[in-house]
Amino acid sequence: MTSQEIVDRIKAKFSDSVVESKTEGVLQPYLKVNAEAIATVSSYMRDDDELRFDYLMCLSGVDYGKDVLGVVYNLYSTGKRHKITLKVDVTKASPEIPTVSGIWPTADWHEREAYDLIGVVFKGHPDLRRILLPYDWEGHPLRKDYKVPEFYHGMKVPY
Amino acid sequence: MSETLSPTITTSTGRTLRTEEMIINMGPQHPSTHGVLRLELVVDGEIVVDVIPHIGYLHRCFEKHAEAMTNYQQVIPYCDRMDYLASMNMDWAYALAVEKLLGIKVPERVEYIRVIMAELQRIASHLIALGTYGLDVGAFTPFLFMFRDRERILDLFEMTCGARLLYNYIWVGGVSHDLPPGFIDKAKAFCKYFRPNIKECNDLLTYNEIFIKRTANVGILPPDVGIGYGCSGPMLRGSGVNLDLRRDDPYSIYDRFNWEVIVGKGEMGTVGDCWDRYMARVREMEQSLNIIEQALEQIPDGDVTSAIPKRIRPNPGEVYVRSESPRGEIGFYIVSDGSQTPYRVKARSPAFVNLSVLPELCKGYMIADVVAIAGSVDIVLGEVDR
Amino acid sequence: MLTEFGRIFIFFLVAAIFVALGLISAWIVRPHRWYTAKLSTYECGEEPVGSSWVRFNIRFYVVALIFLVFDVEVVFLFPWAVVYRNLGMFAFLEMLMFLVILFVGYAYVWVKGDLDWDKPLPNVPVAPREAPKRQPQEGVIAG
Amino acid sequence: MGLLDKQFNNSGIIVTSLDNVLNWARLSSLWQMHFGLACCAIEMMAASASNYDFDRFGVMPRATPRQADLIIISGTVTLKMAERIKRLYDQMSEPRYVISMGSCSNCGGPYWEHGYHVLKGVDRIIPVDVYVPGCPPRPEALMEGLIKLQEKIRSESLAKKSA
Numbered sequence: 001m002t003s004q005e006i007v008d009r010i011k012a013k014f015s016d017s018v019v020e021s022k023t024e025g026v027l028q029p030y031l032k033v034n035a036e037a038i039a040t041v042s043s044y045m046r047d048d049d050e051l052r053f054d055y056l057m058c059l060s061g062v063d064y065g066k067d068v069l070g071v072v073y074n075l076y077s078t079g080k081r082h083k084i085t086l087k088v089d090v091t092k093a094s095p096e097i098p099t100v101s102g103i104w105p106t107a108d109w110h111e112r113e114a115y116d117l118i119g120v121v122f123k124g125h126p127d128l129r130r131i132l133l134p135y136d137w138e139g140h141p142l143r144k145d146y147k148v149p150e151f152y153h154g155m156k157v158p159y
Numbered sequence: 160m161s162e163t164l165s166p167t168i169t170t171s172t173g174r175t176l177r178t179e180e181m182i183i184n185m186g187p188q189h190p191s192t193h194g195v196l197r198l199e200l201v202v203d204g205e206i207v208v209d210v211i212p213h214i215g216y217l218h219r220c221f222e223k224h225a226e227a228m229t230n231y232q233q234v235i236p237y238c239d240r241m242d243y244l245a246s247m248n249m250d251w252a253y254a255l256a257v258e259k260l261l262g263i264k265v266p267e268r269v270e271y272i273r274v275i276m277a278e279l280q281r282i283a284s285h286l287i288a289l290g291t292y293g294l295d296v297g298a299f300t301p302f303l304f305m306f307r308d309r310e311r312i313l314d315l316f317e318m319t320c321g322a323r324l325l326y327n328y329i330w331v332g333g334v335s336h337d338l339p340p341g342f343i344d345k346a347k348a349f350c351k352y353f354r355p356n357i358k359e360c361n362d363l364l365t366y367n368e369i370f371i372k373r374t375a376n377v378g379i380l381p382p383d384v385g386i387g388y389g390c391s392g393p394m395l396r397g398s399g400v401n402l403d404l405r406r407d408d409p410y411s412i413y414d415r416f417n418w419e420v421i422v423g424k425g426e427m428g429t430v431g432d433c434w435d436r437y438m439a440r441v442r443e444m445e446q447s448l449n450i451i452e453q454a455l456e457q458i459p460d461g462d463v464t465s466a467i468p469k470r471i472r473p474n475p476g477e478v479y480v481r482s483e484s485p486r487g488e489i490g491f492y493i494v495s496d497g498s499q500t501p502y503r504v505k506a507r508s509p510a511f512v513n514l515s516v517l518p519e520l521c522k523g524y525m526i527a528d529v530v531a532i533a534g535s536v537d538i539v540l541g542e543v544d545r
Numbered sequence: 546m547l548t549e550f551g552r553i554f555i556f557f558l559v560a561a562i563f564v565a566l567g568l569i570s571a572w573i574v575r576p577h578r579w580y581t582a583k584l585s586t587y588e589c590g591e592e593p594v595g596s597s598w599v600r601f602n603i604r605f606y607v608v609a610l611i612f613l614v615f616d617v618e619v620v621f622l623f624p625w626a627v628v629y630r631n632l633g634m635f636a637f638l639e640m641l642m643f644l645v646i647l648f649v650g651y652a653y654v655w656v657k658g659d660l661d662w663d664k665p666l667p668n669v670p671v672a673p674r675e676a677p678k679r680q681p682q683e684g685v686i687a688g
Numbered sequence: 689m690g691l692l693d694k695q696f697n698n699s700g701i702i703v704t705s706l707d708n709v710l711n712w713a714r715l716s717s718l719w720q721m722h723f724g725l726a727c728c729a730i731e732m733m734a735a736s737a738s739n740y741d742f743d744r745f746g747v748m749p750r751a752t753p754r755q756a757d758l759i760i761i762s763g764t765v766t767l768k769m770a771e772r773i774k775r776l777y778d779q780m781s782e783p784r785y786v787i788s789m790g791s792c793s794n795c796g797g798p799y800w801e802h803g804y805h806v807l808k809g810v811d812r813i814i815p816v817d818v819y820v821p822g823c824p825p826r827p828e829a830l831m832e833g834l835i836k837l838q839e840k841i842r843s844e845s846l847a848k849k850s851a
Contacts, residue, residue: 060505106389109515132215179599186589243727306737523668582778590772
């Protein structure tokens with residue numbers, strides 16, 4: 001299915017929760033969904049007979065600056081061989097997104113990494129703790145306004 | 160934690176006496192964790208009840224560096240160091256992503272050089288994976304045989320890019336140097352030399368009775384669980400899923416060579432056990448040899464650095480491009496804001512995702528089996544922690 | 546003159562001195578710097594979690610007991626085996642009876658199942674959500 | 689060894705000082721701890737594999753720090769790993785030696801500027817005897833580092849305790 005058909009099919013089902021979608025003139029056709037509906041849209045995209053997005057390629061957190069955090073889901077269907085990108089935006093004040101680790105178990109670690117490095121909190125995640133950085137690290141390093149701590153456990157961090 | 164966990168594992172003799180679980184750290188410094196991975200094993204006697212992996216001991220802030228470099232070319236040495244066993248594939252994956260962002264086309268000769276280098280790197284990486292897997296399961300000699308063959312490949316790499324392990328050879332838009340004279344004959348000589356060695360490795364390890372007993376029917380990964388956990392590469396193909404990005408999500412010129420995708424069939428046990436994943440890597444080396452030989456025949460002449468852009472300034476946008484590294488699907492998600500430096504680079508590393516299924520595979524096995532399963536997943540910690 | 550046992554005694558004496566010499570000279574030469582970090586238990590570079598004094602499974606004790614019984618039996622066999630030729634038929638029958646009694650114990654332990662160890666059953670993980678039925682024409686899953 | 693064959697040809701009895709014997713014993717059986725961090729660990733494995741045999745120098749990988757004399761820090765030391773390395777170093781039995789292999793463990797290497805999680809040099813937590821430059825250093829460079837360490841051990845003496 002071409003990405004336009006995919007987007008129309010999802011819009012038909014979830015017309016209210018699709019915020020924006022663009023398929024022409026952009027390298028990567030994407031579909032922006034508001035935060036609360038991400039879990040329902042994803043489980044629909046996975047179990048629908050036409051879409052069958054059963055492979056979450058990559059989930060990345062992005063800090064778009066100006067108090068906006070984004071999470072990008074790249075989805076692929078091993079059966080139908082088509083791809084789509086799902087985007088969600090949240091504010092830095094309340095970075096809450098429902099988790100999709102129940103739908104794609106691979107999202108478990110990806111979400112923990114997005115929480116660890118960007119600071120997006122995933123509601124309903126089985127055990128949301130830091131995955132790469134030590135558990136008592138403060139701050140989220142991949143944010144644009146991140147200050148490197150001076151010392152960590154007595155070791156000087158900057159050169 | 161001293162509170163007792165009810166054992167969900169019924170053993171073969173059906174004993175259900177309640178005992179206290181002991182927590183053992185297969186910690187950062189352990190011969191069989193292929194680097195600094197810590198597995199916290201909750202163990203009842205010798206049977207593993209639960210595995211809690213802790214990673215991040217080699218988190219070298221790749222994504223922060225990618226945002227701080229002055230231009231796109233400077234990120235390539237950091238991609239090398241991400242998966243230091245398959246540096247060529249890493250550079251290529253990143254170069255593919257930026258080339259798609261820029262929309263440039265590389266000359267034919269560069270495509271052939273990149274395929275040859277990536278497939279040589281795949282053989283070298285599989286040699287290490289199989290050699291250390293022999294070490295994990297207790298056979299020392301295959302490790303020495305395979306490192307001897309790997310040195311021949313490293314000589315080829317050293318001839319072209321001067322380095323043995325981290326090359327900075329594949330740039331955005333081309334390669335840094337053309338092939339030195341005599342490389343093609345040496346590569347052909349290597350292919351002729353190495354083909355019988357794969358059979359030698361089979362005699363040494365693959366059909367060894369003890370090895371089969373240790374790996375068959377151990378760590379069974381059903382295909383649906385594999386896809387759900389996003390596994391890729393030999394790990395997923397070992398479970399019978401016929402998915403290889405070189406053919407299913409075609410990039411570069413892989414469609415010009417005839418080679419086939421190896422899928423696990425469960426010859427020695429059930430489909431998707433450690434032996435299948437191991438055998439998928441052995442047979443993939445042979446397929447890579449076929450690709451290299453055909454590529455060496457058809458390589459055209461031409462300039463290799465003509466398409467390298469002087470100043471890379473892609474227009475704002477984002478792209479996710481993935482390719483097949485020896486461990487699976489390596490994807491780069493690059494967001495560019497029009498300036499010279501990438502706004503955000505997210506590296507989707509296969510070992511990070513394949514490792515997330517390890518707790519599922521290890522429940523109910525002995526500690527020695529956890530070593531065999533972790534070895535068959537073939538993780539590289541530089542890539543897991545980025 | 547030196548009796549047989551005297552020779553054995555000298556042998557033990559020389560062995561003891563040799564070992565003591567080695568240990569003491571090593572002890573003199575090596576540095577002695579004990580501090581708490583060096584004496585902490587080594588667990589792959591991590592702080593050990595929980596204690597190792599846990600109530601482990603009973604099967605370890607049972608197997609140790611069985612081993613003890615049959616090890617002691619073998620100890621009795623050795624001296625008998627050395628001189629059994631000139632002891633005559635009576636000693637042979639005597640030992641045979643001893644072996645039969647222990648064989649009955651062995652059979653009992655075997656039948657009761659204390660000898661077979663707890664082998665792990667292959668634990669096949671199940672996808673948390675059953676995947677949608679895969680239509681045959683998709684052909685991704687070979688076989 | 690120069691020392692030994694000179695002695696044999698005249699009287700067949702070796703007269704040497706206790707220091708020489710001890711140092712010669714220690715430097716020709718440096719047991720390395722089985723411990724690799726990153727890319728340099730692959731070059732260290734290549735060094736102990738078939739083409740560049742580390743065993744010729746008596747360097748044999750041992751899994752536990754209790755039986756290791758030498759720890760080769762091969763790779764990037766991150767802050768999370770730094771405490772573990774300090775603990776492993778402490779648990780090694782004296783006399784112990786450290787080779788810092790690769791520019792990552794020498795001074796932070798390519799991660800010195802933006803590596804918020806990288807320790808800028810392993811000598812900030814443990815005393816280092818020999819630094820091997822390179823990223824990653826070739827197996828020959830690692831062997832040269834080992835020979836430098838052996839020279840250092842040869843000059844040790846029981847009389848004044850080394851640091």
